[in-house]
Amino acid sequence: MSHPILAAYDLKKSYGRGPNRFDALKGVTLEIFAGESVAIVGKSGSGKSTLMHLLALLDKPSTGSVELGGSDTATLKGKRLNETRNKTFGFVFQQFFLTPGASVLENVVLPLKIAGIASRSRKLRGHAALERLELDDKARSKANALSGGQKQRAVIARALVNDPRIIFADEPTGNLDSATGAIVEDILFGLNREQGITLIIVTHDEDLAERCDRRVYIRDGLVVSEEARVAA
Amino acid sequence: MRAIDVVGSAIGNSFRSRLRTTLTVLAIFIGAFTLTITNGLGTGINAYITDTVASIGANDVLTVTKVSPDATTTGPQEYSADQITSGGGAAGGAAGRTTVAAITPADLTTIAAIDGVTSVEPSLSVTPDYVTTGSSKKYRLGLGSFVTGTTLQLSAGAQLDPASSERQIALPVSFVAPLGFASDADAIGATVHIGITDAAGTSSVIDATVVGVSEAGLGATGNATANTALTTALYDAQSVGRSATAKDSYAQAVVHFDANASASEVTALQARFTDAGFTAKTVADQIGTFKSVIDAIVLVLNAFAVIALLAASFGIVNTLLMSVQERTREIGLMKAMGMGAGRIFGLFSIEAAFIGFLGSAIGAGIAMIVGTVVSRALSTRLFANLPGLHLISFTPASIITIILIVMGIAFLAGTLPAWRAARQDPIESLRYE
Structure with a gap:
């Protein structure tokens, strides 16, 4: 079997000291392989968000290690860490985090702007990403003029624009009605299937988790069970 | 990014x-x-x-005064017969009233011997009473003497000629109409009569030719300017009845130096004056104030x-x-x-x-x-x-x-x-x- 694209070994993370000490993660080991779709399922306070932040290299574990493509990420610092996050990951958040006054295109090309890609090339790639999500006609609209589903599609376009290997989705359908949510889910799983982008979804929604290849259940900072998709 | x-x-x-x-x-x-x-x-x-600046003074000129022996003490100064109260010359700007020691012919010789001095002339302080064309009324007149190298800001006429034996005067523009001239240009070439009183109280009249009409400005605050010939004539008329010693003591002297001197050379020259007991100020020093x-x-x-x-x-x-x-x-x-x-x-x-x-x-x-x-x-x-x-x-x-x-x-x-x-x-x- 090949190396996992992203792996966590005995991750522990605690906040505070002394009597106020809170252990968010108490030793989580998890391997995720390229092209997989994995759901991290748990209630709020279970530690699933903390796990996602550690996997996405937004935070450092107290102990344990995160390996990206077989190499330890603890050595990544400053500029190289930022570059790695920029090139490898795409983010989809529940609250969209779009800049309301800016146009949809400007929002979508933000990762490319951060990467230092020239304006002309940014535009081309931004339009291409929007086209894939059938949102190109809204490129010039202000982000706050979009409906909830359109906003989430714009967010997915933003996550895609830099051709990431892994997309992190934190409750991607949490703010959407079920019909719109289903469309967004289809888009995410379509990307996973057709382009082989690894999908890591953090959710407490069982139905969404059902659609993933694998589900990892977290409770009180520990993995309680792991199950592969039941063959339908 | x-x-x-x-x-x-x-x-x-x-x-x-x-x-x-x-x-x-x-x-x-x-x-x-x-x-x-x-x-x-x-x-x-x-x-x-x-x-x-050009109308206030030339840049190769130092105005020299003699330091009074007790000038450094504060408070009232003891009276001394050879002190002259200088009210600030017409060309010197408002320097306030300072008591300086009089410059005597012996001092002039000393100054002329100072290294770097090309020429020295006493600045003659003349206070004429009035000016008139003869047909006009008599007007009070303030007079500043003309220093070689100075440029007047003229509205008509030419600069004064310091070397000329002709008695020349440049009138301020405000005198043109009262003296009965039709225009600034009309005044050029006219002869004016200047009244002056000597030490004995006798009034005499000196004639002068108007060669220029000067613009009012910071440097020429309503004073007329005379060339050397006129100044000397007026000084002689004013000094009738005074002792030779009184006549030959001056409040200040004007020293010319090399016009190409650098700033540090001028500073060195001023230091030599200080050592000899004089205060020498350049035009820049006066403007600097x-x-x-x-x-x-x-x-x-x-x-x-x-x-x-x-x-x-x-x-x-x-x-x-x-x-x-x-x-x-x-x-x-x-x-x-x-x-x-x-x-x-x-x-x-x-x-x-x-x-x-x-x-x-x-x-x-x-x-x-x-x-x-x-x-x-x-x-x-x-x-x-x-x-x-x-x-x-x-x-x-x-x-x-x-x-x-x-x-x-x-x-x-x-x-x-x-x-x-x-x-x-x-x-x-x-x-x-």
């Missing part, structure tokens, strides 16, 4: 909250406007002084403008802190997407500098327009008798300096909010509701 994108985004961001940016820009505008006006005032007045007064006033005015700018800079801090607060999630997102803390810092501090640029550029621009209009209006009305005075004038260098200073202050004000933004934790920011 590319530097050009950082600047572009920073400028774009500053327009996001228009009302807030406008109010902050307005506060900076007031400071920059004041600073530009006060600076323009200093520039205008100092430029005028520099322009009129004017300039340093103006500079001090402008400095105080500038200080007020800078206080206004400091107040405005707190406005910038406030504006940007609110901005950082509002954009917490956006900052978190950018950091999650791999934007470095340095770039975030740059984004906000450049936004501050841009707000500073907007305020200062608009402030300086409007100040230039207002200053030019006011200056023009004043020079045709209030300062109509000071031709050539532009009360407020601007140099590109000082405008650019002001804009850069304001941008610098704004940048400094922006560092606190920018630092806050830069050290934000992306996870905390993204959780922020």
Whole structure:
């Protein structure tokens, strides 16, 4: 079997000291392989968000290690860490985090702007990403003029624009009605299937988790069970 | 992120909250406007002084006075028979009344022997009573003697000829109409009679030819100017009845030196005068007094403008802190997407500098327009008798300096909010509701 694209070994993370000490993660080991779709399922306070932040290299574990493509990420610092996050990951958040006054295109090309890609090339790639999500006609609209589903599609376009290997989705359908949510889910799983982008979804929604290849259940900072998709 | 994108985004961001940016820009505008006006005032007045330097004195001339033996003591000075009270010569500017020792013919010999002195002449102080054309009324006349190398600002006629044996006079422009001349040019070549009283109280009249009509200015405050021949004639007439000793003691002497002398050579020359017991002042020293007064006033005015700018800079801090607060999630997102803390810092501090640029550029621009209009209006009305005075004038260098200073202050004000933004934790920011 090949190396996992992203792996966590005995991750522990605690906040505070002394009597106020809170252990968010108490030793989580998890391997995720390229092209997989994995759901991290748990209630709020279970530690699933903390796990996602550690996997996405937004935070450092107290102990344990995160390996990206077989190499330890603890050595990544400053500029190289930022570059790695920029090139490898795409983010989809529940609250969209779009800049309301800016146009949809400007929002979508933000990762490319951060990467230092020239304006002309940014535009081309931004339009291409929007086209894939059938949102190109809204490129010039202000982000706050979009409906909830359109906003989430714009967010997915933003996550895609830099051709990431892994997309992190934190409750991607949490703010959407079920019909719109289903469309967004289809888009995410379509990307996973057709382009082989690894999908890591953090959710407490069982139905969404059902659609993933694998589900990892977290409770009180520990993995309680792991199950592969039941063959339908 | 590319530097050009950082600047572009920073400028774009500053327009996001228009009302807030406008109010902050307005506060900076007031400071920059004041600073530009006060600076323009200093520039205008100092430029005028520099322009009129030529009419005050030549640049190869030293005005020499003898240091009184007890000049250094404070409090009332003991009377001494050979002291002369000098009220500041007509050409010397308002130096106040100082008691100096009289310069005697022996002193003149000493001065002439000082290394670097090419010639020395006593400056003859003459106080004529009146001037008239004969047919006109008699008018009181103040007279300054003409120093070789001096240039008068003339509205008609030619410069005085110091070497000529003809008794020449340059009348101030204000005397032209009262003396009955039709125009400035009409006065040239006319003969005027100057009345003078000697020590015995006898009045005598000396004739002089008008060769020039001088403009009023800082250097020529309503005084006529005489050439050497006329001054000597008047001095002789005035001195009838005085002892030879009294006649040959002078308040000050005029020394000529090499016109090509460097500044350090002039300083060395002045030091030699000091060693010999004299005080030697160049024209620049005398002008320097004017300039340093103006500079001090402008400095105080500038200080007020800078206080206004400091107040405005707190406005910038406030504006940007609110901005950082509002954009917490956006900052978190950018950091999650791999934007470095340095770039975030740059984004906000450049936004501050841009707000500073907007305020200062608009402030300086409007100040230039207002200053030019006011200056023009004043020079045709209030300062109509000071031709050539532009009360407020601007140099590109000082405008650019002001804009850069304001941008610098704004940048400094922006560092606190920018630092806050830069050290934000992306996870905390993204959780922020």
